[in-house]
Amino acid sequence: MNTPAATVPPARRLTTSAMIASIAEEGQRTTKAPFGHALNRLAEERPDVVGLSADLAKYTDMHIFRDAHPERFFQMGMAEQAMLGAAAGLAEVGLTPFASTYSVFATRRAYDFLCLDIAEPGLNVNVVGALPGLTTGYGPSHQATEDLAILRGMPGLTIVDPADSVDIEQAVPALAAHPGPTYTRLLRGAVPTVLDEYDYRFRLGRAAGLRGGRDVLFISTGLMTVRALSAAKELERDHIDVAVLHVPTIKPFDSDTVVREAAKGRLVVTLENHTLVGGLAESVASSLAYAQTTARIVPIGLPDAFLAAGALPTLHDRYGLSVAAIKERVRREL
Structure with missing residues (x-):
């Protein structure tokens, strides 16, 4: 006999938290809303910010800035094209805009406005896209799995994919100081805090070696750098020595560092929260090809497909982004 809906326990019915779950691992340190707080601190120093x-302040951590500086916040509604056009106008009169929405809407919906209103005149507009890659289980309408591929070809656009709260907090003032347009893949909510353990400093356009290793080189970006570090530590138990090179800037790409590290004879594994088409893996491969350097590359990333909806941890296992899946892939390839 069917159970009446009224008798179903609420805990079983309200399951949406798994759809936009925290990307932090169990027991990992986190920082709440690092982008919102970093932008607020920057605004206290710079009145031009x-x-x-686009009606998503709460879901892009922009509400922190909004509440502290209501006179400098503009709610544009569900209209990303209008938001980017307005941001271009604000930049034209000497202000430094940070415009936030979901990555899918900034890239798929408003591409032409970003290209011709902002990038072509080289304006300092900083577009901040939440839910990059597979950071939601809501399905293809919200999963920006191809945003890097869409934007890498746009002339003059700087693209940043931060790994954790430390990366985000350090990137915000660097983006504001950069003279041209930027696009950042935002990690929001309770964001892992990891890179402070590695004496890390964000440098726009530069990759950073986080740990050495003689057997394998992980080249990673975005949230996958945190997963790469966890996998590297756990692979030590199997006597597999793994180095980690974090690439926070996808464009301009630090080809020199990547080629130098990849040429050391180790298995190269790229890790990205993005389709394998047009993202980090192809950037690494083309850098090596242009430098006439050979290395065996194993790409870990999302398939060239529209992904399923569902609970986020389950999807990360399914599509190979979890720490367990990374370790298993490395063991198979060695």
Whole structure:
């Protein structure tokens, strides 16, 4: 006999938290809303900084800035094209806009406005896209699995994929100081705090070696750098020595460092929260090809497909982004 809906326990019915779950591992240190707090600190020092949102301030951590500086915040509604056009106008009169929405809407919906209103005149507009790659289980309408591929070809656009709260907090003032347009893949909410353990400093356009290793080289970006570090530590138990090179800037790409590290004879594994088409793996491969350097590359990333909806941890296992899946892949390839 069917159970009446009224008798189903609420805990079983309200399961949406798994759809946009924290990307932090169990027991990992986190920082709440690092982008919002970093932007607020920057705004206290720079009166030219303004914020815009396409009706998603709460979901891009822009609400921290909004509440502290309401006179410098512009709620544009569900209209990303209008938001980017307005941001361009604000930049034209000497202000420094940070415009936030979901990555899918900034890239798929508003590409032409980003290209011709912002990138072509080289304006300092900082587009901040939440839910990059597979950071939601809501399905293809919200999963920006191809945003890097869409934007890498845009002339003059700087693209940043931060790994954790430390990366985000250090990137915000660097983006504001950069003279041209930027796009950042935002990790929001309770964001892992990891890179402070590695004497890390964000440098726009530069990759950073986080740990050495003689057997395998992980080249990673975004949230996958945190997974790479965890997998590297756990692979030590199997006597597999893994180095980790973090690439926080996808464009301009630090080809020199990547080629130098990849040429040391280790298995090279790229890790990205993005389709394998047009992202980090192809950037690494083309850098090696242009430098006439050979290395065996194993790409870990998302398939060239529209992904399923579902609970986020389950999807990360299914598509190979979990720490367990990374370790298993490395063991198979060695």
